[in-house]
Amino acid sequence: MKKTTFILLTFAAMLILTNCQFIKEPDFDPNSKTKPKPEPNPNTNNNVLMLKVDYTTNTFEGGYEFTFPQETETFNISYIYNPPGDFGDITLFYQELDEKLFAGGIVWMGCGRITYPELEQWLPAEAFEITELKNLIYPKNGFESITEFPLDGFGYDYSQAWVAVQSLVKVREYLNNNPEQKVKIYFYRPSVGIGNPPDWKWIIFLKNDAETSKPEPEPEPVEGQITGYIVGYEICDLKIENGLGRAQAYIVISENLKDTLAVFNLPADIYDFPAEIFTENRLWMLNAAFPEQYRYSFKILLEYTKSSEKEIYNLGFRQCAVPALAGIAAYRNCVPALAVSAKKIEADKSFPKSIASTLIAQGELFGSGQEGIIKQNLVIKTQTEWNNLITAMNSVNNVSRNFAETDVDFSKYQIIAAFDDVKGCGGYSISITQIEEHAERIVVTVNQYSPQGACPTVMTQPYHIVKIPVSDKQIVFQ
Numbered sequence: 001m002k003k004t005t006f007i008l009l010t011f012a013a014m015l016i017l018t019n020c021q022f023i024k025e026p027d028f029d030p031n032s033k034t035k036p037k038p039e040p041n042p043n044t045n046n047n048v049l050m051l052k053v054d055y056t057t058n059t060f061e062g063g064y065e066f067t068f069p070q071e072t073e074t075f076n077i078s079y080i081y082n083p084p085g086d087f088g089d090i091t092l093f094y095q096e097l098d099e100k101l102f103a104g105g106i107v108w109m110g111c112g113r114i115t116y117p118e119l120e121q122w123l124p125a126e127a128f129e130i131t132e133l134k135n136l137i138y139p140k141n142g143f144e145s146i147t148e149f150p151l152d153g154f155g156y157d158y159s160q161a162w163v164a165v166q167s168l169v170k171v172r173e174y175l176n177n178n179p180e181q182k183v184k185i186y187f188y189r190p191s192v193g194i195g196n197p198p199d200w201k202w203i204i205f206l207k208n209d210a211e212t213s214k215p216e217p218e219p220e221p222v223e224g225q226i227t228g229y230i231v232g233y234e235i236c237d238l239k240i241e242n243g244l245g246r247a248q249a250y251i252v253i254s255e256n257l258k259d260t261l262a263v264f265n266l267p268a269d270i271y272d273f274p275a276e277i278f279t280e281n282r283l284w285m286l287n288a289a290f291p292e293q294y295r296y297s298f299k300i301l302l303e304y305t306k307s308s309e310k311e312i313y314n315l316g317f318r319q320c321a322v323p324a325l326a327g328i329a330a331y332r333n334c335v336p337a338l339a340v341s342a343k344k345i346e347a348d349k350s351f352p353k354s355i356a357s358t359l360i361a362q363g364e365l366f367g368s369g370q371e372g373i374i375k376q377n378l379v380i381k382t383q384t385e386w387n388n389l390i391t392a393m394n395s396v397n398n399v400s401r402n403f404a405e406t407d408v409d410f411s412k413y414q415i416i417a418a419f420d421d422v423k424g425c426g427g428y429s430i431s432i433t434q435i436e437e438h439a440e441r442i443v444v445t446v447n448q449y450s451p452q453g454a455c456p457t458v459m460t461q462p463y464h465i466v467k468i469p470v471s472d473k474q475i476v477f478q
Contacts, residue, residue, distance in 0.1 A: 079091060087106075101205070129170070131168070144185070234251055305337065364461060373461065431464055
């Protein structure tokens with residue numbers, strides 16, 4: 001008896017210590033002339049397509065197609081769940097036919113594995129044909145969650161898993177054949193307790209309509225097109241059958257900074273984002289902007305259609321609240337959207353670059369503030385604005401006679417002017433030290449300097465005025 005107990009405990013310990021990553025998928029040679037392919041089935045057959053997507057990478061890993069001789073008017077999935085005291089399992093059934101669809105082990109503080117279908121029965125991802133169409137499609141009636149426990153706020157980002165499979169020809173055939181279906185998704189976690197997310201899988205089910213055959217659907221309507229930058233992400237709620245799921249929407253700002261979209265079905269691989277741009281906020285399903293050095297690096301051309309309340313729950317209400325971007329007015333009016341097509345555009349690597357400026361004047365006003373000019377930074381683009389500034393500066397003393405020039409061609413140039421506070425003594429100065437052009441804006445650096453030691457008792461107001469080539473880009477000061 002003691003020997004038997006020891007063997008059982010040893011076997012249990014080995015299972016607990018075994019990680020799912022050591023379970024090898026069947027080898028597959030994409031160049032093989034005998035590589036497996038999903039067999040077409042006549043429309044009279046009742047078919048169910050099951051697909052597997054990695055939870056952490058949203059990578060499509062393979063699938064299995066069931067054929068049942070008996071047709072049913074409905075398609076529901078039931079399950080038998082044995083909770084893992086140490087070892088448990090889950091089995092999913094085609095409820096109307098009482099046919100098994102999926103089975104897998106669940107191990108507490110360890111790792112189970114998929115037991116049905118067997119690994120060698122799954123077709124690898126390479127066996128599935130990819131459509132040549134570039135549009136992104138979404139299930140008309142959304143998703144239905146299959147779970148052995150209620151939705152627990154774990155972060156059910158169905159959208160990224162769906163994007164991993166929506167371009168498969170098989171998927172589009174199933175949606176075309178049965179457009180009213182709800183795509184069913186099961187979140188398989190073979191490791192629980194202190195689970196290991198790289199072991200977890202999305203299992204996706206689609207059902208055909210055995211009695212009908214429909215023409216190729218029309219492409220999704222395009223309501224707008226935008227060229228811009230992916231600058232952050234927002235967490236939104238998606239409406240699903242059993243409640244609300246969570247999804248990550250990428251925030252896209254147009255290159256002129258006037259329009260903003262929150263797009264929750266962008267392909268996960270549209271860019272290979274550096275890991276450091278995602279903060280711990282992503283783990284806790286919060287909102288975040290990309291760090292400043294990356295914010296305008298990920299450029300895309302996007303065709304989109306506006307999202308409805310049916311697909312997305314609270315993005316419009318929350319108004320895309322990425323904190324670091326709150327200063328951009330367009331961002332406060334972002335539009336929830338679905339991507340119809342998305343194309344990566346290489347950002348211009350020549351930015352930032354220095355802009356040469358021409359000095360007009362630098363010095364101090366001596367009117368003790370009577371000129372009525374407050375501390376400010378100005379961008380002057382018209383002759384009227386320039387005339388008004390000169391008039392104000394000359395209201396006490398004629399300072400413009402010392403300007404390098406006063407006649408500025410505003411079809412070619414714009415003026416940058418920086419004014420400090422009125423100071424109680426001399427020796428203060430202000431300087432425009434750097435002007436840089438970025439892909440989306442012009443950044444002007446202004447520095448103030450204080451006197452070293454004693455200063456003359458005279459009231460002054462430092463200023464610095466330059467001109468630079470005209471540009472439509474937004475000018476910001478720092």
